[in-house]
Amino acid sequence: MTEFLFDGPEDASLTILLAHGAGAPMDSGSMNAAAKALAEAGFRVARFEFAYMASRRGPDGPKPPPKAEKVMPEYEAAIAALAAKTPLVIGGKSMGGRVASMVADKMLAEGRIVGLLCLGYPFHPPGRPEQLRTAHLKDLKTPALIAQGTRDQFGTREEVETYALSPEISILWLEDGDHDLKPRKASGFSTADHLRTLAQAVADKWP
Numbered sequence: 001m002t003e004f005l006f007d008g009p010e011d012a013s014l015t016i017l018l019a020h021g022a023g024a025p026m027d028s029g030s031m032n033a034a035a036k037a038l039a040e041a042g043f044r045v046a047r048f049e050f051a052y053m054a055s056r057r058g059p060d061g062p063k064p065p066p067k068a069e070k071v072m073p074e075y076e077a078a079i080a081a082l083a084a085k086t087p088l089v090i091g092g093k094s095m096g097g098r099v100a101s102m103v104a105d106k107m108l109a110e111g112r113i114v115g116l117l118c119l120g121y122p123f124h125p126p127g128r129p130e131q132l133r134t135a136h137l138k139d140l141k142t143p144a145l146i147a148q149g150t151r152d153q154f155g156t157r158e159e160v161e162t163y164a165l166s167p168e169i170s171i172l173w174l175e176d177g178d179h180d181l182k183p184r185k186a187s188g189f190s191t192a193d194h195l196r197t198l199a200q201a202v203a204d205k206w207p
Contacts, residue, residue, distance in 0.1 A: 007035045007044075014202075016044070016117060020047070069102070108142045140165075150174065152179045181198070
């Protein structure tokens with residue numbers, strides 16, 4: 001059974017379902033901060049873990065992340081288990097957002113979701129820009145927002161602007177942000193600044 005971690009008002013007009021990245025759980029620092037910012041903006045946020053990550057909390061210890069394709073059914077099961085009573089946006093951090101993007105069009109066609117939110121999309125593995133993970137994004141039909149730091153090693157602004165992406169995808173560039181959307185102090189921005197900008201962008205896209 002899928003277990004959820006909730007933030008935000010129960011009577012929110014929009015629910016956001018988020019999955020974690022490949023190496024950190026649903027209650028990692030970056031996930032906690034993102035969920036808090038979205039909740040403070042009035043959204044209902046639900047987080048869940050894929051089975052391999054949840055198992056790390058038990059006696060079996062750490063397990064390596066499976067290929068994204070392997071956990072697509074788990075994401076679909078989480079959507080069904082959540083049974084959101086308000087419009088639902090799915091997404092997640094890094095791998096979690098990638099998996100959500102891979103099931104999004106099917107879920108949109110079935111009337112289960114209204115959008116996709118990716119926090120630091122892993123366009124390619126660090127140092128391997130030739131190994132793109134964008135094929136399914138060219139014809140994506142789901143309205144999507146990708147929040148990306150300009151110095152994200154999984155896809156910088158200079159790289160991403162050369163990709164063929166669906167017109168349904170909006171990219172929110174966060175100045176000097178890394179893969180966790182965290183900027184350096186010298187940039188003049190803080191992570192909290194960027195997360196407030198993210199929350200406002202979500203509100204603007206799905207009013």
